[in-house]
Amino acid sequence: MSRRPWFAGAPTRADFNQLADRLDWADEAETGVSSNVRKLYELDREQEREIARLRMVVEELTGLLVTAGVITEDALITRLEARRAAVSKSRAPSRPMVNCASCTTAVPQSDTYFSDLGEVCSLCFSG
Numbered sequence: 001m002s003r004r005p006w007f008a009g010a011p012t013r014a015d016f017n018q019l020a021d022r023l024d025w026a027d028e029a030e031t032g033v034s035s036n037v038r039k040l041y042e043l044d045r046e047q048e049r050e051i052a053r054l055r056m057v058v059e060e061l062t063g064l065l066v067t068a069g070v071i072t073e074d075a076l077i078t079r080l081e082a083r084r085a086a087v088s089k090s091r092a093p094s095r096p097m098v099n100c101a102s103c104t105t106a107v108p109q110s111d112t113y114f115s116d117l118g119e120v121c122s123l124c125f126s127g
């Protein structure tokens, strides 16, 4: 169980909420702000409980898959790491593209130059 990297190492909501517990809510002078912050805090606590319930279900189900021989733990880890990498890659900011004002080729905006025609690619700018 301890090898499962998707639950290990990262700070949890509980870590953040323990930090929040140390804030002194009673001495907050701005009661309106304090009330709103408290609502957010309570919402965060409820989400933490929901995540804990979901985590328990996922741990049970993945444990069941491994125990039942549906998949080995190593294969499960490999699949989940590949999935996480794919999700991370899809969230990476893409470079904005523009069409060259001369040849209309789509090029990264960072690779364009301004000319009398507008933004043009490096080939059109130099040629």
Ligand SMILES: [Zn+2]
Pocket (backbone or CB within 6 Å): 100, 101, 102, 103, 104, 105, 120, 121, 122, 123, 124, 125
């Ligand atoms: Zn061009």
